[in-house]
Amino acid sequence: MLPRSETGLATAQPLTLDGITHSYGGGLAVDNVTLEVKGGEFVALLGPSGCGKTTLLRIVAGFIEQGNGKIIIGDRPIDTLPPSKREIGIVFQNYALFPHMTVTQNIAYGLAARGESRKLQEERVAEMLAIVQLETLADRKPRQLSGGQQQRVALARALAIRPRILLLDEPFAALDKNLRLDMQIEIKRLQRQFALTAIMVTHDQDEAMAIADRIAVMSQGRIEQLGTPVQIYDEPASLFVNGFIGSSNLLAGTVEAATAEGYRVALSTSTSWTVPSRQNFAPGAPVLVSVRPEQMTLADEAGEGRFPVSLKLSLPIGGELIHDVTAPDGTSLKVAVPRRPGVASSRAETAFCALADHARPSLFAKP
Amino acid sequence: MQRSTLSDVTYNWIVGLLAGLGILILVAPVIIVIATSFTTSQTLRFPPPDLSLRWYRELFDPVRSAPIHTAAWNSVWVAFVATVVGAVLSVLAALAITRVSRPSARLLEASFLSPLILPSLSYGLAALMFFSVLGIRPSLNLLIAGHLVVIAPFVFRTTLASLTQLDPALLEASANLGASRFYGFRRITLPLIAPGIAAGCFLAFISSMDNVPVSLFLSNARTGMLPIRMWGMMESTLDVRIAAIAGVLILATLLLMIVMDRLTGLTKRMSA
Secondary structure, three states: OOOEOOOOOEOOOOEEEEEEEEEEOOEEEEEEEEEEEOOOOEEEEEOOOOOOHHHHHHHHHOOOOOOEEEEEEOOEEOOOOOHHHOOEEEEOOOOOOOOOOOHHHHHHHHHHHOOOOHHHHHHHHHHHHHHOOOHHHOOOOHHHOOHHHHHHHHHHHHHHOOOOEEEEEOOOOOOOHHHHHHHHHHHHHHHHHOOOEEEEEEOOHHHHHHHOOEEEEEEOOEEEEEEOHHHHHHOOOOHHHHHHOOOOEEEEEEEEEEOOOOEEEEEOOOOEEEEOOOOOOOOOOEEEEEEOHHHEEEEOOOOOOOEEEEEEEEEEEOOEEEEEEEOOOOOEEEEEEEOOOOOOOOOOOEEEEEEOOOOOOEEEEOO | OOOOOHHHHHHHHHHHHHHHHHHHHHHHHHHHHHHHHOEOOOOOOOOOOOEOOHHHHHHOOOOOOHHHHHHHHHHHHHHHHHHHHHHHHHHHHHHHHHHOOOHHHHHHHHHHHHHHOOOHHHHHHHHHHHHHHOOOOOOHHHHHHHHHHHHHHHHHHHHHHHHHHOOHHHHHHHHHOOOOHHHHHHHHHHHHHHHHHHHHHHHHHHHHHOOOHHHHHHOOOOOOOHHHHHHHHHHHOOOOHHHHHHHHHHHHHHHHHHHHHHHHOHHHHHHO
């Protein structure tokens, strides 16, 4: 018997992936992934297509049997259990609603399959319909629903069996952009309400940033970095993570010396910056300095740490003005500055590019 | 609206003409045979001199048309049993074949479909020789077995098509929600492929009803089948009841088709 909280729901169970490895044919799809998801935590597996995130999700669900490694929910390994016994709720990419059944029948399916009484089925369906606010659409078929409504049904169906873990496979890919935020909030709310440990697979960094407590950035079957959205954004652990999350400017340079504040790097733009880093670099090592566009500014005059750039283009994007500038050595950079109302472009043809206050550039060995 | 050029007009005329010709060729014989079935005359002549239900009365006379009735019931019974048995076997085969991706499955698929292209006459002869080597005498059951081979592929094909259109994520969802394989089959797979099975059964039934080549080899005087009987009447007496039988068959098929279309969208499936 699972421990129950006062709400009558099971308390959130941690999920542990221990050394999961899986290969298709010749190639490794998942390469020794170890991940501990705390009870009630929301983790996003983020990565480009083919990085192994979907395979990992399907292994957890039991649709694929991993070549190696263990999956543990709470303190119980579930590797030998078939998908039907794992008590994991899934929201499928295209929802996979049963097209010939009504909303009610879809939600009741898991309960009916377990042979629950008709009375319990009715009660649970009514409860779930109320939770996802679909009471009025109970007798509709899935094709008569909008994308957002279908997703609510998929959620209700997954949660009706009171799962211990919730898996979401690209849950927002099929939704209109302005509906996504609503559904992200909705899913986050339900995840909290049901005290669920959740894993979401996505290739969309904004989704991952918005909804996840922690993000595991994956590439080529491995977890490149695991951390909070802020950590991932501010302190990318590798060039891949740096490039995949947000946009950034890469400046080539050479390490001159290690100082108390960080490494002094001579940039190819004929200036030098001091960049802190946790990694070790020897003097003379070729490096790349990565700076987010919003951590750079443009100044009118030359000064220390500034280099001249010529302005190519300015794009007013909402509250920001994005300048496309080119340094003398040909490096192309994007600089994002807050836009003052009424201003649509920059004033000068040439300017001086500098790090903004509190900028936190990252240093990577040049590949 | 764009003005149509001369070549557009010519094109439309030619296509329209061809379509009209096609419909004429398809429909005209049906109209002629139905009109002839209402004739008052003693012969199969078109146009009929006058209209009456004379030959239908003759056809439904239990005494004078007893051999025709026997043959008709034989045909219906053989078609019915062959379709039911064929449907069960075909659905099982299609389920297995869609689940396996090995090349051997493709080979099996091709061989299960092969009766559709194999000349039925060759098969009829082969079946006759095969069964006589085994020492099995012609009977209705033998006819059922013979028809089964020729008509089961219809159900197999439509079922296979339905199964390949079935989203595999639905069965994953079913399993994930705690359903056993059999429960998922009963509540997800079967309801979703049922229209495909029904459409295949309809085609199989009709195909068995007017199968001549296999019946020709496997039936004898006691196990007369309707198409063979009709051909016999045609050769010997030019009996106008043949036209009446044709009329009844056309009407029955039409009704069955309307019912099927209502139930399963058959026409959509046949064109797919």
